[in-house]
Amino acid sequence: MELNKQQQLELLFYMRLTRSLEDRLDNLYKQGKIVGGLFRSLGQEATAVGSAYALDSKQGDILSPLTRDLGALLVMGALPREVFANYLWRATSLSHGRDQNIHITDLQRGFIGTISPLGTLVAVMNGVMLARRMQRKKSVGMVYIGDGATSTGAFHEAANFAAVQNLPLVIVGENNSYAYTTPTTKQMRILNLADRVKAYGIPSEIVDGNDATAVFYSARRAVERAREGGGPSFIEAKTFRMRGHAAHDNQSYVAKEVLDQWHKRDPIAHIEKLLRENKIAGGSEIDQVNKRVSKILDEDLAWAESQPTPAPEDAVGGVYADDSKPKAISVGRED
Amino acid sequence: MSSITLLEAIRQGLWEEMERDDRVFLLGEDIGVYGGAFKVTEGFQSRFGEDRVIDTPISESAIVGAACGAAMMGMRPVAEMQFIDFISCCFDILTNYAATSRYRQGIGIPMVVRGPCGGGVHGGPFHSQNVESFFLNTPGLKMVEPSTPYDAKGLIKAAIRDEDPVLFFEHKFLYRNPKIKQEVPADDYVVPIGKAAIRREGRDLSIITYGAMVYTALEAADRLKDENGVDVEVIDLRTLLPFDREAVLDSVQKTSKVMILHEATRTGGMAGELTAVINESAFDYLDGPVMRVTAIDTPVPYAPPLEEFFLPQVDDVLKAARTLAAY
Numbered sequence: 001m002e003l004n005k006q007q008q009l010e011l012l013f014y015m016r017l018t019r020s021l022e023d024r025l026d027n028l029y030k031q032g033k034i035v036g037g038l039f040r041s042l043g044q045e046a047t048a049v050g051s052a053y054a055l056d057s058k059q060g061d062i063l064s065p066l067t068r069d070l071g072a073l074l075v076m077g078a079l080p081r082e083v084f085a086n087y088l089w090r091a092t093s094l095s096h097g098r099d100q101n102i103h104i105t106d107l108q109r110g111f112i113g114t115i116s117p118l119g120t121l122v123a124v125m126n127g128v129m130l131a132r133r134m135q136r137k138k139s140v141g142m143v144y145i146g147d148g149a150t151s152t153g154a155f156h157e158a159a160n161f162a163a164v165q166n167l168p169l170v171i172v173g174e175n176n177s178y179a180y181t182t183p184t185t186k187q188m189r190i191l192n193l194a195d196r197v198k199a200y201g202i203p204s205e206i207v208d209g210n211d212a213t214a215v216f217y218s219a220r221r222a223v224e225r226a227r228e229g230g231g232p233s234f235i236e237a238k239t240f241r242m243r244g245h246a247a248h249d250n251q252s253y254v255a256k257e258v259l260d261q262w263h264k265r266d267p268i269a270h271i272e273k274l275l276r277e278n279k280i281a282g283g284s285e286i287d288q289v290n291k292r293v294s295k296i297l298d299e300d301l302a303w304a305e306s307q308p309t310p311a312p313e314d315a316v317g318g319v320y321a322d323d324s325k326p327k328a329i330s331v332g333r334e335d
Numbered sequence: 336m337s338s339i340t341l342l343e344a345i346r347q348g349l350w351e352e353m354e355r356d357d358r359v360f361l362l363g364e365d366i367g368v369y370g371g372a373f374k375v376t377e378g379f380q381s382r383f384g385e386d387r388v389i390d391t392p393i394s395e396s397a398i399v400g401a402a403c404g405a406a407m408m409g410m411r412p413v414a415e416m417q418f419i420d421f422i423s424c425c426f427d428i429l430t431n432y433a434a435t436s437r438y439r440q441g442i443g444i445p446m447v448v449r450g451p452c453g454g455g456v457h458g459g460p461f462h463s464q465n466v467e468s469f470f471l472n473t474p475g476l477k478m479v480e481p482s483t484p485y486d487a488k489g490l491i492k493a494a495i496r497d498e499d500p501v502l503f504f505e506h507k508f509l510y511r512n513p514k515i516k517q518e519v520p521a522d523d524y525v526v527p528i529g530k531a532a533i534r535r536e537g538r539d540l541s542i543i544t545y546g547a548m549v550y551t552a553l554e555a556a557d558r559l560k561d562e563n564g565v566d567v568e569v570i571d572l573r574t575l576l577p578f579d580r581e582a583v584l585d586s587v588q589k590t591s592k593v594m595i596l597h598e599a600t601r602t603g604g605m606a607g608e609l610t611a612v613i614n615e616s617a618f619d620y621l622d623g624p625v626m627r628v629t630a631i632d633t634p635v636p637y638a639p640p641l642e643e644f645f646l647p648q649v650d651d652v653l654k655a656a657r658t659l660a661a662y
Contacts, residue, residue: 099439107407113440117427123400124432130401131408134360134386154427157394161401164392319438319474320577321498 003213005280009289011053011212012275015045015268016293018071021080024297025087029247034087036100041068043210043242044176046267048072050215051142051172051235054223055110060139061223062110062128064121067101068174068241069144077109078102080297084304091310118146119154122171126158129167140226142170142219148179150193159232163200168226170219171197171234174209176241181253194236202234209237210267213274239267338518342510344484345449346375348491349413351523353383356411359495362389362398363415372417373451373510395424399448403433403500406446411495416450419504420464433500434475447494449503452480453547453598454630454646456508459637465546465599465630467575470502471608477528478575480504482549484517486573489526497528504575506547515550529574531582537568540660541586543609544596545572548647552596555652565660575605583609584617591622592659596647601629623662626655 003011022040029038041048048071055061057076065072070083085093086104094104095113103113112128114121125143132139145155150173162169173193177184190196194204203225207218215237222233240262244251251259275281317323339347353359360383361376367390370377380388391398395416402412416422422429425448433444454463470476477499481487487505494501509515534549535556542552549571556567570586572578587593593613595606606627613625628647636642 095439096441103439105440105442107442112407115431115435117431120396120400120427120432123397123428124404124407126397127401127404127406127412128408129404131405131410134405134410135408154396154400157392157397158400160392161394161397165389318441320477321437321443 003216008213008271008275009281009285011049011216012268012271012286013289013293014049014053014071014074015212015271016289017074017080017296018045018049019268020293020297021083022070024301026247028088035089038247039067039101039245040243040247041070043262043267044068044174044239045071046212046271047172047174047209047215047237047239049075050212051170051219051237052076053216054219055140055142057110059227060110060132060137061141062107062112062139063142064112064114064125064144065102066114066144066146066174068146068176070102072144073102073104073111076111078104078106078111079300081300081303084301085307088304089309090304090307091314092307096314097310118149119152119158122158123154123161125169126162126165126167129169130165133167138227140168140170140223142172142223144172144174146179147173147175147177147184147193148182148187150196151187159197159202159234160200162232163202166229166231169232170222170226171232172219173234173236174239175236176239178241178245178254180245180249192236194234197234202232204234204236206236206238209239210265210270212267212271338516339484340511340513340516341481341484341487341505342373342375344488344519345491345505346377347519348488349376350379352492352495353379353387355523358409359411359413360387360389360405361413361415362391362401364391364393364417366390366415371415373507376415395421396428399425399428399433402446402448403428403436403444406444407436407442411445413447413449413495416448418458418462419450419452419466420461422448422450422466422502423469426469429470429476429500430473434473436475437499438475443498444500445498446500447491447503448500449491449505451507451510452504453506453508454635454642455547457637457639457642458635460634463635463642465504465597467504468599468604471576471605475499476576477501478504479528479573480506480546480575481573482506482509482546482571483515485519486526486532488519489524490528490573492523493525493528496525501528504546508547526573529577529579531573531579532571533568533582533586534571535567535569537566537590539566539590540592540594540656541568541570541590542594542596542652542656543570543572543583543586545575546598548596548598551647551649551652555649555656558649558653559656559660563657563660565656567656578609580612580616583613587613587617588620591620592662593621594626594628594652594655594659596628596652598630598646600632601627602632604629623659626659628652628655
């Protein structure tokens with residue numbers, strides 16, 4: 001099955017939504033409204049969107065994105081307002097102000113927030129798929145791992161576990177060339193992340209991570225294999241992080257020529273060019289996508305900013321199932 | 336009813352939970368065909384199948400990670416650590432993921448991570464540890480350590496039915512110890528998490544302890560009565576996190592003299608935390624300092640004389656108790 005016009009426009013829509021949403025987050029961060037850190041996926045939108053688009057929510061498919069996979073979350077049905085609200089630490093956000101950036105979860109819609117220690121969620125997603133299998137469901141899971149995080153022990157333990165258990169899991173390895181400031185050459189002596197899983201008997205593909213349709217087709221092959229009982233797969237998406245690790249990082253350690261080169265391969269410009277050249281969609285249709293994105297973001301940001309922030313004492317409770325009250329025991333803070 | 340060991344009690348508890356609830360499943364190293372290094376799960380795989388009794392690679396992070404994910408999706412996993420010492424290999428999953436999930440994302444992780452702890456069997460530095468203080472400072476986890484077969488069965492059932500992650504410590508010195516064999520009811524029962532037990536009533540001095548040290552405390556208590564006329568109360572915490580504040584404070588109010596006895600090392604241990612709670616909440620009742628009797632601050636040594644020196648002995652308890660009783 002080839003992607004039809006509407007589907008290709010949808011890929012563009014989610015990529016544009018990701019980028020524009022992050023542009024707004026960037027502004028909110030500069031205004032001091034977003035605290036902590038801001039981790040962008042600029043330049044990597046095609047990897048996140050193209051891969052997640054291969055999942056089928058009707059089958060109960062589920063994914064766990066990294067911080068640079070906002071696009072994957074949006075494909076799974078997370079709303080921009082939920083992303084704004086979480087970043088703006090609103091009481092009504094999915095984490096109620098208790099966790100940062102896109103660490104948000106909704107099992108119904110099929111997304112599980114990551115945590116900052118890397119590799120952990122590959123191990124957790126194994127269990128999610130183990131449960132699905134025991135519950136006799138044909139769901140497929142997808143989990144993301146960066147080039148740097150493929151060096152963690154958790155990743156290797158979990159990849160091997162997925163293989164031994166033949167779990168229906170697609171691991172998307174996002175090779176964006178840098179782990180914070182460390183280039184992949186300091187991360188590993190081999191060229192491809194995909195080679196790392198060969199020893200576990202996991203089949204892999206390497207794709208152009210800046211080509212959303214290529215990522216989609218590769219992911220769909222892996223998803224189909226998983227659903228048919230073929231076990232885990234690994235997709236290495238070669239891409240590039242076009243900003244620093246987070247907003248505070250000016251990326252001084254990356255040569256300008258390298259950035260210029262990757263700028264020419266911008267994933268959104270690429271899909272727009274394909275749509276035009278193959279006469280799938282014209283300029284006005286592409287403009288309409290952009291207008292739709294702006295309208296959604298205007299409304300959703302306004303909604304998020306109207307939401308209340310948590311009261312200080314909301315910090316207590318919810319640690320255990322049976323506690324709604326603080327368990328603080330220091331003098332002067334006890335009930 | 337027949338008299339059973341602590342190990343058999345845990346085995347029965349696991350078995351009955353697997354019979355009554357098909358969401359319960361086991362995973363760990365060598366637990367299937369072989370039945371586990373200590374044979375706690377012997378016969379489980381032939382009864383419940385490979386899907387529910389999963390032999391895993393030697394990958395503690397992958398084991399507990401899988402347990403977390405499955406628990407989130409409505410299952411009731413029980414992960415075995417072959418020795419509880421190896422739980423430090425999955426520290427990240429437990430402290431950063433399992434413990435924070437409910438608070439961060441409103442999703443509980445009803446999982447049990449169980450395994451043999453404790454010394455006295457010459458297992459050396461990596462097969463003898465008590466790991467509770469690693470996790471005492473992690474809100475979101477629960478920790479349980481039974482000292483009797485009755486409690487072991489009731490607590491493993493309660494742990495499996497609990498909505499939060501429970502670390503379940505099984506003292507290997509007690510596993511097959513014939514002296515503590517006990518009859519347990521054939522009917523289904525649970526021992527609630529968070530409740531201590533009074534093992535011996537007393538008026539003069541409280542020893543707050545748990546695990547194998549309950550028996551050290553009881554032996555010392557008999558001698559203190561006979562030799563010194565000191566009437567000792569022994570409290571078995573059973574749950575270490577969240578521990579039974581009320582039971583601790585009630586005993587302090589009753590005896591006004593408290594010793595905390597544990598097999599784990601001294602600095603930053605359970606005893607320090609219990610002492611702080613007693614100071615904050617029952618200072619006016621105290622007639623003497625809260626005393627600690629613990630292992631010394633070293634790794635667990637292998638050679639029998641070294642290990643014996645390392646572990647708290649009855650004589651150590653007697654010495655501290657006599658000092659305390661003199662206040």
